[in-house]
Amino acid sequence: MQSAPEKPPVPGKAIAPPVRPTSVLMVVAIGVLIGLLYLPLLQWLGSTTIHTQQLFNGALLVLIALAYCVRDAVYDLRPAPQISNQGIGLVGLALGCLWLGTKWPAALLPLVVLSACLSFAGVVSFLFGRVGARQFLPALGAFFVFGILAGLVPTLDWPLRAMAGRYAGAFLAAMGASVKLALENGQPPRLLLDVKDHVFVVATECNGFGLLTSALIFATILAFRNRLLWVEKLSLWAVSIPIAISFNFLRIVSICLIAPRMALPYGFVHETLGLVFYFLGLALIWRIAGRYKPSATRRVEAPLATTNR
Numbered sequence: 001m002q003s004a005p006e007k008p009p010v011p012g013k014a015i016a017p018p019v020r021p022t023s024v025l026m027v028v029a030i031g032v033l034i035g036l037l038y039l040p041l042l043q044w045l046g047s048t049t050i051h052t053q054q055l056f057n058g059a060l061l062v063l064i065a066l067a068y069c070v071r072d073a074v075y076d077l078r079p080a081p082q083i084s085n086q087g088i089g090l091v092g093l094a095l096g097c098l099w100l101g102t103k104w105p106a107a108l109l110p111l112v113v114l115s116a117c118l119s120f121a122g123v124v125s126f127l128f129g130r131v132g133a134r135q136f137l138p139a140l141g142a143f144f145v146f147g148i149l150a151g152l153v154p155t156l157d158w159p160l161r162a163m164a165g166r167y168a169g170a171f172l173a174a175m176g177a178s179v180k181l182a183l184e185n186g187q188p189p190r191l192l193l194d195v196k197d198h199v200f201v202v203a204t205e206c207n208g209f210g211l212l213t214s215a216l217i218f219a220t221i222l223a224f225r226n227r228l229l230w231v232e233k234l235s236l237w238a239v240s241i242p243i244a245i246s247f248n249f250l251r252i253v254s255i256c257l258i259a260p261r262m263a264l265p266y267g268f269v270h271e272t273l274g275l276v277f278y279f280l281g282l283a284l285i286w287r288i289a290g291r292y293k294p295s296a297t298r299r300v301e302a303p304l305a306t307t308n309r
Contacts, residue, residue: 020082027081027126030091034123038116041147048150054210055150057278061217062146066139068225073135077128086130090122113147137224142217149213160207163245165191168252177256195256208248211281215244218282222289232292240285247281 049055094115101111117140121133128135169179172195180194191202219240223233251273259269 023082026083027123030126031123034091034119038112038119041112041116045147045150048153052150052153053205054207055146055153055213057210058146058149058213058217061214061221062139062142065142065217065221066136069136069139073124073128073132077132077135079127080129081127084125084129086133087122087125090118090125090133094118094122109151110148113144116147117141117144138221141220141224145217145220146213149209149216153209156209157204157207160209160212160245161191161202161204164206164208164248164252165193165202167249168256169193169195171249171253172256193252193256196260198256198260200252200256202252206248206252208245208251211248211278212241212244214278215240215281215285219285219289222286226289226292228289228292236285236289236292239288243281243284247277247284251277 045059049059094117097111097115097118101108101115104111120143121136121140124136125133165181169181173179178194178196182192182194184190184192193200193202216237219236222228223236228236254273254277255270258273259266262269
């Protein structure tokens with residue numbers, strides 16, 4: 001009588017340990033406590049996003065990255081809630097960042113955002129194991145970048161507006177147009193770009209911060225999702241900044257040249273051109289990130305060793 005051969009184990013599919021009710025309760029309790037701990041940060045980010053139009057698309061990208069990470073984790077991994085050394089270490093680092101933030105107020109926001117990312121990674125490690133935390137790196141990186149940039153909105157508003165107005169004016173003047181850039185005092189003050197007797201207001205929405213935020217978040221998602229080397233990550237982040245500034249500059253120039261020549265409502269032309277250059281900028285970043293992918297993410301699988309006993 002012959003016995004049926006056993007099926008060989010599938011490489012990369014580890015057998016999950018049995019789930020214990022006590023482990024589930026502990027992981028849920030830790031997750032709830034961490035959620036309450038960072039609730040003020042989430043409320044501040046939500047309020048800032050609602051009152052700052054330029055952050056809306058960036059927040060949407062973070063949510064999309066999180067949804068993709070959850071989908072991949074559920075598809076590739078089996079939830080097995082248990083307390084692990086990796087999760088404890090990540091939560092410990094998160095609490096250390098919070099303590100350091102109380103001692104170093106100048107770096108409070110970056111440390112709090114980093115602490116939130118580490119805590120979330122710890123909870124993911126409790127739920128999905130060591131591989132789970134790595135699976136959520138695109139969403140964690142995107143959230144970190146978004147949190148840092150949300151705190152820089154008031155600081156970068158006027159420098160970005162002045163840069164956009166100055167470069168757009170210089171380009172239009174080089175094309176032979178009569179251009180005048182002026183600051184109108186008031187509450188609040190306004191930056192005016194006069195092009196051939198057509199006055200355009202370089203408002204907060206024109207500072208390019210929305211495209212800059214989306215570009216850096218999108219670059220972060222692609223960098224971690226494609227598992228780029230750190231040198232490649234840094235180069236992708238570095239090139240995303242001038243791409244965002246350049247495409248915002250081109251957006252302003254196109255509005256000044258096209259809007260006066262079209263019978264369509266100015267608001268429609270403004271928003272349409274804004275969307276066109278927004279997606280063109282992100283498409284260019286996606287294209288650049290794709291050039292790294294074949295060489296950076298190629299993995300050579302080691303052959304399975306077989307032993308005869």
